[in-house]
Amino acid sequence: MGVNPDVKVLSEEVWVHLATMVAKESFSDLLNMKQANKFFCSVAESDEVYKHARLVKLPPFAYLRFIDRSERRMIKRCLKSGKPEAVFLKGYQQYFTVGDEEVGLELLSAAALNGHVYALEDLRKCRQRIRRLLGRVWWVENRPSTPEHPDAQPCQGRG
Secondary structure, eight states: OOOOGGGGGOHHHHHHHHHHHHHHHHHHHHHHHHHOOOHHHHHOOOHHHSSOOOOOOOOOOTTTTTSHHHHHHHHHHHHHTTTTHHHHHHOOOOOOOOIOOOHHHHHHHHHHHOHHHHHHHHHHHHHHHHHHHHHHHHHHHHHHOOOOOTOOOOOOOOO
């Protein structure tokens, strides 16, 4: 299928901008655009398009397990273009699913530095959870001991 002559009325830059607008609204519409013809496919493959593409709303830990190949390819392409949301998803997946904490934290930090709000929020929440957990561990290990007394009775409220 050839390129419609009317398409050439607009510059490629304008078409990239239009493809970016499509990508912001719908992943499936972007895929349809790419399948229309070679020109639209090449326009839709621009890094600029993938930097602004709307990713599928999924829990971050489902990054590799529950999405189909086209969605996985899109996330990888967005990651390659430097989209903060994709960097966040990959970092979350590396840290929590794969267990590669060093790479995961590096990617989560990069996403936060590039303005990804949830990455910054998640890093704060993780830090708070870790502090609470460590506080509980410290309390259990360092709980004041009571001397054993032959007449001592367990607390009736808690056993």
